[in-house]
Amino acid sequence: MAENIDDARRQVLQVIHRIPAGKVATYGQIARLAGMPNQPRLVGRILSRLPPGTKLPWHRVINSQGRISNPGAARQRERLEAEGIPFLNGRVRLKDFQWQP
DNA sequence: TGTTTGACGGACA
DNA sequence: CTGTCCGCCAAAC
Numbered sequence: 001m002a003e004n005i006d007d008a009r010r011q012v013l014q015v016i017h018r019i020p021a022g023k024v025a026t027y028g029q030i031a032r033l034a035g036m037p038n039q040p041r042l043v044g045r046i047l048s049r050l051p052p053g054t055k056l057p058w059h060r061v062i063n064s065q066g067r068i069s070n071p072g073a074a075r076q077r078e079r080l081e082a083e084g085i086p087f088l089n090g091r092v093r094l095k096d097f098q099w100q101p
Numbered sequence: 102t103g104t105t106t107g108a109c110g111g112a113c114a
Numbered sequence: 115c116t117g118t119c120c121g122c123c124a125a126a127c
Contacts, residue, residue: 026110027108044108044109062108
């Protein structure tokens, strides 16, 4: 019955949970690793529905431009910088810090 | 039930 | 660099 979306969410969360500290991944990348090549928006939608206090490293997920597109941008940036990911002009250099599984 | 939105991505001008 | 347009699809309205 609606397991399709539920299963998708499950895979997305699992993939995000594998992102190592000090690295970031993009929505599109998560979608691909979760087996949904063309649904980066679904990833964003799932994250937006995450309950507060989740143990998931959601802060390591940013957009393909190396920018944070999320309501708590300041907090997310803080966490990433705390992991050693520098921001240059409000951006992360994906070339150097994108997770490469 | 139809339309609009949105934690996006990519191609183009 | 800044828009603009399109594809994708569940949730909100």
